[in-house]
Amino acid sequence: MSQNQYESLNPWGWSPVWSEPxxxxxxLCPRGVVPVPARVIGREGPVHLLETPDGPRAGLVSGRLQFTGTEADFPLVGDWVVAQLIDSGQAVIHGVVARKTVFSRSVSTGSPDGSGRQSFLAANLDVLGIVMGLDGNFNPRRAQRLATLARHGGMLPLWILSKADLADSGAKVETARTAAGEDPLVVLSALAGTGLEALDSWLTAGTAIALAGSSGVGKTTLVNRLLSSSLATREVRTLDSKGKHTTTSRHLYQLPSGALLMDAPGFRTVGLWADADDLAEGFSDIEALAALCRFHDCRHQEEPGCAVREALAEGSLDEARWEGWRRQERELHHLAKRDNKALQRAEKDRWKAIHQQMRNFNKRR
Ligand SMILES: Nc1nc2c(ncn2[C@@H]2O[C@H](COP(=O)(O)OP(=O)(O)OP(=O)(O)O)[C@@H](O)[C@H]2O)c(=O)[nH]1
Ligand SMILES: [Mg+2]
Ligand SMILES: [Zn+2]
Incomplete structure (x- = not known):
């Protein structure tokens, strides 16, 4: 097969690194299928909008994938898939190519133990643009949580402070900078068109970037600016700066620079789906301090020789940043404990089933 036969997909991010996966x-696909690679660039109900070597197609998941796959096997926006072009002008999706990155969060299962399941949002994005309004929406702790999700999925977190045209945003920008630690941060106004050039170095050809953040923070307004287009946006309630979920589906757009930009509906709760390493990476300042504590298992509460408490007392560690770390740490600790319990339960059930089978087998003999 020639290396360049899928060249028409290059603007959608196809490159030699995808050939092998x-x-x-x-x-893994059924025999008899004539496969082509395609990228999922949007989704409307069961229909996946695909970019194929033959141009755009509407794609449906094959019956086999539908019935044998788990949630993680279903195509997400951003995924490369194995598609079969059919005569009707549509395409059948037979499988998903192994992902480089995945954007997911935890959503409640509704069970009383408060457990969550991993809910998948998008795949193969390089950068997660964490959009936060410099209005009533301003919530750095929420942005820190999104940054943890980004790291867990292998994406770079980029803080995007929007609505910089609003009065009195200066103090909020400083607060956000402290909260962001070493994460990159840009300040802009999509409405006034100021500060957008700070995004240029992130919007290079071949880079895929998603915009995440609550409803009404201005994600679609920013996409429109960058695309010079007019997707639907809507006013937020002035009292609480809440949006009304104007965008209802995820979609990947091509920017003039060659970058791919994903607009998505905002979501309210940022359920953590991550582990301790993701947190440590985002809070390397706190990790470095903790390494200096006298006790290696210091909880940074009342212990003598605690470097974290010392730094807080002398003001070299920001109180709010510390609080952000502490809350996430506690939550991830619970998450890990609960997962362990669920694993133990599953293991017990598995052995119970095996023993039952053995008993049945012995009875039959
Ligand atoms: N003052 C000001 N308002 C803005 C700015 N950007 C967006 N807005 C306004 O904020 C409101 C919501 O903007 P959207 O772009 O629809 O927000 P969104 O994040 O896409 O919201 P969902 O699609 O619901 O998730 C609109 O009324 C925009 O005009 C900005 O830079 N400054
Ligand atoms: Mg929107
Ligand atoms: Zn300590």
Whole structure:
């Protein structure tokens, strides 16, 4: 097969690095299928909007994938898939190519123990643009949580402070900078068109970036600016700066620079789906301090020789940043404990089933 036969997909991010994982996914598909790679750039109900070597197509998941796959196997916006072009002008999706990154969060299962399940949002994005309004929406702790999700999924977190045209945003910008630690941060107004050039170095050809953040923070307004287009946006309630979920689906757009930008509906709760390492990476300042504590298992509460408490007392560690770390740490600790319990339960059930089978087997003999 020629290396360049899928050249028409280059503007959608196809490159030689995808050849091998694509061929691996093809190998798992049923025989008789004539496969092509395609990228999922949007989704409307069961219909996936695909970019294929033959141009855009509407894609449906094959019956086999539908019935044998788990949630993690279903195509997400951003995924490369193995598609079969059919005569009706549509396409059938037979499999998903192994992802480089995945954007997911935890959503409640509604069970009383408060457990969550991993809910998948998008795949193969390089950068997660965490959009936060410099109005009543301003909430750095929420942005820190999104940054943890980004790191867990292998994306770079980029803080985007929007609505910089509003009065009195200066103090909020400083608060956000402290909260962001070493994460990059840009300040802009999509409405006034100021500060947008700070995004240029992130919007290079081949880079895929998603915009995440609550409803009404101005994600679509920013997409429109960058695309010079007019997707639907809507006023937020002035009292609490809440939006009304104007955008209802995820969609990947091509920017003039060659970058791919994903607009998405805002979501209210940022359920953590991550582990301790993701947190440590985002709070390397606190990790470095903790390493200096006298006790290696210091909880940074009343212990003598606690470097974290010392730094807080002398003001070299910001109180709010510390609080952000502490809350996430506690939550991840619970998450890990609960997962362990769930694992133990599953293991017990598995052995119970095996023993039952053995008993039945012995009875039959
Ligand atoms: N003052 C000001 N208002 C803005 C700015 N950007 C967006 N807005 C306004 O904020 C409101 C919501 O903007 P949207 O772009 O629809 O927000 P969104 O994040 O896409 O919201 P959802 O699609 O609901 O998730 C609109 O009334 C915009 O005009 C800005 O830079 N400054
Ligand atoms: Mg929107
Ligand atoms: Zn300590």
């Amino acid at each position: 694509y061929e691996e996914a093809v190998a």
